[in-house]
Amino acid sequence: MDKSFHVVLMYLLVHFGLIFFLFPNDIISSSDEGQWMPILIGLIVHFVFVYIYMRGLSFLPEKNIIHIYSEISNGLAVFILLPVFIYLLLTNIIGVRAYSEIVTIVFLSNTPSWAIIVLLLLISAYLASKGVEVIFRTGVILAFVIFPIILFVLIASFQNVDWRYLYPLFNDDFRFITNPSYLKSFSAFTGGFLFLGFVSPFLTYKRKKVLIAAAILIPFFLLAVYIPVLTFGHSTSSTFLFPYIMAVDSTYLNWLMFDRVTMFFILCLITFIIVQVSLLLWMASQIINHWIPHNPIYSVVTLVIIIFITSLMITNWETVEHLLWLNSFLRFYVIFTVTLSIYNIGRRSKRKGLS
Template structure:
């Protein structure tokens, strides 16, 4: 796979995480200087990506499961990677529950949730086909959907009230004391899929930094665009601030009758790609850690093992209190995954390089 395709997937996976839960958490984390916690998150992610890629470069043609079992053995690999599997499971279901809620509210208000969740069949099928199919679909979605997302954000600028940007900074950095700041780090875990791709070449970090800069702009827009329209006092009560933002656009000059519908469809298309990546990573972990021989049939079984719990767990996440409880657990697993896993890969790469031939 080319660097361009891999970097495109890097962007798509991250974008899918910015426009639902992330702005809500950032707005709740601080009442001023929202750019500060966003920037801190991206700086931490840049360090984690650098360490992750640096460690993976010592094992060309191997994914993270192969690396762990080769260097540490099967049982230690299980201990290291089972929390990662749990994080993927919790994070994907919590994130997708908000996306499915937006579908239920805006597109299919009379359709039961248990029927809407059958949309999981699409990313599950793509996950079963493998990463190459996910990548092709991700590139197509990127080309078709990204312009609509940008259009939705730019068209809202006419409704900005620039006074809402103040206070522009928080000298006390009070967001460090808010749990919401830490729970928003799920949006910085998108780089973990790089450990499953089996890269046979060195991943170009010189290109990742500019891409993270572009993603930083999208993250800032996901928070500041709705805030500049509604203000901090109002937006704190919104569950889908970016969807409501697109609803403020004057429909007389917009080619679409109702822009929020197209915005939700665009974000769901991106979310389907991210869901396929999540299901593919979980299926890969299950297949390699718990199944003895790999085959197309075993891959299908692994995908089914992922699909059934995901469906019923998503049905269980039916209210805000339940979501908050599992979000708390997911936050700990998130920091383990984005910091602990890269550190483990770095240490394993050092041990592997020092091992005599």
Template sequence: MNKAQILTMFVLLHLASIFAIFPERIISATSKGHWEPITILFLAELLVLWMYLKALSQFPGKTVVDICNESLGKWVTRLIVLPMLIFLYIELLLLMYFQSVEIKAVLLQRTPPAATSALFIILCFYAVWKGLNVMIRASIGLCILLMPFIFFSMMISIQNFRISYIFPIWDSGMSFFSHSDFYVCTVILAGFLFLGMIPSKQRLSFGKAAAAVGIIFVFALGSVYVPLLVFGQETVIHLQYPMLMASDTIDLEWVVFDWLPSFYVVASSALGVLKVSVLLWMLVALLHQLFMPKINRLWVLSVVCFSLYGISLLIPDINALNSYLYLNSFFCVYSVIGFPILVFLAAQWLRKKVNT
């Protein structure tokens, strides 16, 4: 496991969330100046990412749990980690359900949802069982295989663009701050949390991480503006899968699969498996380390997977997903903004204790 592999994983985890829910949520949050909420989200990520990496760089070889335990004690650490555990569990549930619905809608229309969900959770179980190091190394192969498909699916729609749909380009009132969908979009920032769970003495520098955030920012803009420039705000706001529908507007007979969205769905589903696996690994690691240290980690993983699978089958339809997304946005904002700030403060406190 080296820095290039970790950086690749960092990018892919962000892209998994971007292609899952980001375009429709940003488009719902504002009807103009869509680049504004996107820019604000990524500026916020740069700030908390700097604090997160700063705290980790001060204590090489320690995880965020180690830093908080030594600075705040185990009970306080459990208290501040608990909301993040809730976020991880609900996010895993939502991602599993969303990916299963997308796969069924595009690739496996006649397959029961229980079967697609079972296959999805089995793949994630196996990945977590093999460990984070294997997932990080596998991210290089996934990047080489998937990124051409994703880039091609995004760029092929350019010929259908209507530049007039980009206007108005400024939302002077920044009305998106009062829209709950904007806060749902903070889930894309969760792609950096795994960095604090790796007990490595060679941490990513903020400069390299910021450059990666810049690349992700371009993809985030593209995921919103590609369907927006194809359909326009009045139409795209009603689409459940705007990026998927944008790629479906092009008819290319020379493509191996005559339905271009198949490329996009396969690629985004693979990214979904990767993100669910990493988040599941984080959830199991935190549960085992802080709450269930005497229970075998494989048993913890098994119970979590069975519960996720069972509850996912109880979700009635995609509309119910919205209520869970809005509920989870509170825990998400805490996990991606509040928790890194607390880790940074705990690291400063621990540093003072060590120096004295």
């Protein structure tokens, strides 16, 4: 059954969760001027990999990547899926820990982080144990409720923009490519589309529509970085941990009943994060399920307990940043191996089918 609409909304939702928190800071600290260039390069990488990935998958309809690899050989499945599994688990641990810390920094300064982690994990675990359809349906409801709020906040955050901060527009210095911050920013460019290869037998989608969703995201990638830069200037916004949140915080809407729009904005994004975490949990449990068939609830519960304990062992923000940096290598490895191998396998099976 064609569920393009669900997949598209989920695609947008997962990326929104990634774009507005850490991404602006990564880009702003990687380049002093002409931030559109690093963003453009990241977007090109995003489009190329999403396209290759989906093209490869389209040669092998009705199959998810776990089936595809294990049909070739069990060795290959282990060789590729084990890193993927570790990546999913690590992303989840860092994600849960990072977002709980963000919530603490931004508004719940008295709440212990374990309570926030429990809240994030419990809801995600419930969704993940119910299966992929439930996650996607939840995504659709949340998207309908929350997208208007996000759009509103986005428009409101233009309030203090000074367009002259756009200049200098060009940057002939390409050293940002090797900047650790820039490599970390790829969590937003490449961290959100792996799920497309997992959903195949349950949900099908049209490639073109996902590419349209990716195109819709382009202005959001740009605005998340440029709104703080245009409001504060580069030298000021580089002192912020969450530049976009600061920019939203400086908008003054006295006719609105809420004094601080930021709070609603962050809570909206946190719900997206919950959906994303549940999606990652579900993907990880699918991999386990392939090797050891069982009721998904057991693996989800085990994973959640592992994630909870490990994330509590991370005590400070510095470690979170360090782990994000380490994880970016694993992410590059996973994205490269998965997309390219799927494409090759797909091409080969198509040729075989023709002959």
